[in-house]
Amino acid sequence: MGEPFLETVDLNIERGGRQLIRDFSLRVNSGQLVQIRGSNGAGKTTLLRVLGGLSRFGFTGSLHQSESLLFIGHQSAVKALLTPRENLLFHLTGEGVHRGIDIERALASVGLYGFEDVPSSQLSAGQQRRVNLARLFLTRQTLWLLDEPFTALDQAGVLLLEDRFRAHLQSGGAILMTSHQPLQTIQPDVELDLSGL
Amino acid sequence: MGEPFLETVDLNIERGGRQLIRDFSLRVNSGQLVQIRGSNGAGKTTLLRVLGGLSRFGFTGSLHQSESLLFIGHQSAVKALLTPRENLLFHLTGEGVHRGIDIERALASVGLYGFEDVPSSQLSAGQQRRVNLARLFLTRQTLWLLDEPFTALDQAGVLLLEDRFRAHLQSGGAILMTSHQPLQTIQPDVELDLSGL
């Protein structure tokens, strides 16, 4: 599996006149789970958006990532006007059209069986979050960048998600995630703390 | 402290044709901390909004709460266009005008010292959340209704908040909150689980 999914060397990020990330180097290989920790405002989200190629300005250093990855950020990326089913069908990730049966299975596996066709605006905070996370059960991307994936999830949801992580890592994928809570059933291969920087 | 801050008897709540809460009775007295737990979609937020008097339709049963309370919901209630200082000054809770020094102290105590005059849109998720929670250090309300107050907060933030809770309870206040994580340094006096209902 030769080249890494993501590699950055001497990354420096500045925001609002403050140097958030200084001389940051990281290399994510297949099968690796990297957890980024850090106090509020440490720069986790900013870093993740830079590594994902979403913010292209205001940083220096070399950065190279696999040409397509899956990014799930703070926001739910769930359209309130659409039903969960439609939300997964009309996703914008450019992965093409998912089969209806796959979508139903994905929704079921995040515990939304029976909510496929309820307007998402009527779903609870956690349920909306789950609709978004259902994409992890559909995607064929190998590199995942997840920003606080556990927010608004209940205990069962957290465990469910960690199971999915394990499966993904075993199948040769890689995960780069931020989280304030420690993981419960997996050990991250790399653990970074930005507060120090 | 005679009469309870909040009392409800035989509360029934229906949403989207589903009976969410059935025959729910609760009584919150001064000095009490009530934690509501429950899986995603159990009905915590809905219940809290009804108890707070925010949704007045679609429920039956008797409900009586102290005529003014403090409610902090899922959304941040932080105006991106305003700075943290302005956000706290121009709050809509009807508690009148806070002194500038109080506001600064409140912001400092949620770890936002130095961010008083940064546009809130540039704050991180957790920092925005902290701006909102700073109101807990300003308010003189005795009954607090908090929906997932710990979301997006780092470890330090969680402990900070729990300290504030303890102080509030000792000064005769009462707190009704929902949370997926168990509390770390306080014991709730009452713990309800809605998943069962």
Add this chain to the structure above:
Amino acid sequence: MWSFFHKLGSPPWLFRISGSLLRWLAPLAFIALLIGLSWGLLFTSPDFRQGNSYRIMFIHVPTAVVALAGYYVMAVAGAVSLIWRIKMAEVAMLAAAPVGAALTFLALVTGSIWGRPTWGTWWVWDARITSMLILLFLYVGVIALYEAYDNKASGARACAVLALVGTVNIPIIYKSVDWWYSLHQPASIKFFGDTSIHSSMLYPLFLCIAAFYALYTCALLANMRVEIIARERRTKWVQRLVGEAV
């Protein structure tokens, strides 16, 4: 008196009464309409000025009249539902909106068709025509607002508020539009008013108006009954009803 109000407020009673009422009112309305329309269409002699086109009046006028009255039905129901918290009034308001909108639409269309042979135009900005158009918008507004709400309990209340505000405004709107029209009174013929309706045309016209009122009532009640069932789905009597309907 109050007991009557109380009864009106009770869904099962209303459902039963409306059922028995419909049983004889519906056929009556149908027959009256049949007679009135065919009378106006085939058995009256043509108007000396407009020839046969005036036969449209036998739909046009009744629909217009009933549509106007219908808005007040809806608005009063909305007010009652807000002030006295009578659920069935809310149901009545919701049921009244589509019926009124349909009749308003008919008044406009038939009028417009009538206008072609009589004034040589499909449309003029006459005062009454304009206010009728505004009335249509008021009706559609209520319908659209209700449709837009996910939470129907809130939606119904929102519609009640809107209908109430509409009632306060309708007289103002009408007066202002009338007066606006009188400001720029066009040079051409005065449209309404002096259309001297011959007595031989009056009887079928009145019959039609009565028939349309009856029809309006029937449609209103029928819509209400559906809404009542939908709202009372959790009650014993509806479950019994559904069991019988098998």
Add this chain to the structure above:
Amino acid sequence: MSSGQQGNDVSLATLLLLILRRQLLLSLRRPVEVAQPLLFFSLVLLMFPLGIGPTAERLAPFAAGALWIVALLANLLAVEGIFRSDFEDGSLDQLLLSPQPIYFLIMPYLFAHWLSTGGLLALCSPIFAYGLALNSAGTPVLMASLLLGAGVMTIVGALGAALTVGLNRGGMLITLLIMPLYVPVLIFGVAGVNAAIAGQSAVPFLSLLAGLFFAALALGPLAIGAALRIGADN
């Protein structure tokens, strides 16, 4: 309880002033959104000469109507968002929870919006009136009628905004709800200006508008408050 009393202790006036400052500050933070009605205003007025040729005697008879229609549209553009952002970020919940009567708490919203649309347009209307060759006799009446009319339109529009605040697609629905209610304002406003131009007294029309305004001011906030409670519950 102390809390409750305390909540009421705060003088209502200070609170309203606070909210007013908030609204004004918010609108100052996005100057272009405030300027947009004006921009739109000038853009539309550019159309009218195109339609009927720029000669004064052709423009003049239509000037009043044109100006008023544009003012109405500008108001429509702005009023839709009067409560939206507060609903989305939860501030509206705070407003509804505050112990003071919602009737008054709404006033600052209305006043700020009225200032930033109606007031602004009325202030600038003389320029546009000149551009449309409106008979100068009509200008003062135009300003007065715009001021009063904008008041009514703001209140009515705010009601529409409140009814649709919970719906995540208010945009065009609100037009349908409030436009019919704008009709009398438009009619009286235009008639007043035209009367002044014709050399008659515009007082009856202005007083009609004033009547509408005060009626709206008395009843409007009640309806808006109720509508907000309903809309926020969706």
Add this chain to the structure above:
Amino acid sequence: MSSGQQGNDVSLATLLLLILRRQLLLSLRRPVEVAQPLLFFSLVLLMFPLGIGPTAERLAPFAAGALWIVALLANLLAVEGIFRSDFEDGSLDQLLLSPQPIYFLIMPYLFAHWLSTGGLLALCSPIFAYGLALNSAGTPVLMASLLLGAGVMTIVGALGAALTVGLNRGGMLITLLIMPLYVPVLIFGVAGVNAAIAGQSAVPFLSLLAGLFFAALALGPLAIGAALRIGADN
């Protein structure tokens, strides 16, 4: 890597179709919403007879301008939000991350918006034109010019929306730059219709509009794509 190739395997056409369906669904979520733009048009147009007068000779000169103004208004109202909700809920990030060229991915957005405002209005404009007593000679030109003009306005407006999407409604000075770009479209459109009514040829104006349209179509998406990348980076 497999993932990468896989991402590109998906035929662009299917993807664009998918996005198009999404946009249309979003704009017509509920049955009533299909009718809403039409109701909006008729309501705004209703204001013109009320403001200017009911008789044909008063209305006719305005008809073209009025219809064009409504088209512009509808566009302004709608286009401002064309990317906003996608930005706020993070869908926009997904779009920017997808391996396909953003240039094409934007097209469905533009097309759907054009359909649901410009196309619809152009389709129904004859009815409204009749109501406003527009000389029937102008109707076909009106329809054609509206179709083209709406296209330009959509692209230009989308550019403005993209540039301002990240600045959460704060000091969006860009609209100031965008607004003037609407002006030529309006001028050519109205002038074309009036020419047709005056019995002259409208071809020059229509071809000018067509020129604008194709220029915008060629360059617009590039600018919009770049603007989105910058905007999303805030």
Add this chain to the structure above:
Amino acid sequence: MYFESLNAALSMGGHGTYVWTAYGITVLVLLLLVVTPYRKKRRLLRELRGEYRRESAQQDAAQSGP
């Protein structure tokens, strides 16, 4: 009967098209007005029947469970 022939009734001295279309549209709309509530009612009853069955089934399951 005012008209002496069917054709006369249809043409109505040139106004036939207007009159008959007006009446036609009216009849259509009125039919819709009357039929919709009954169709709605039938659909609703069917829906409710299913709903009740499902609920009773669930209750039975719940009782048989423990």
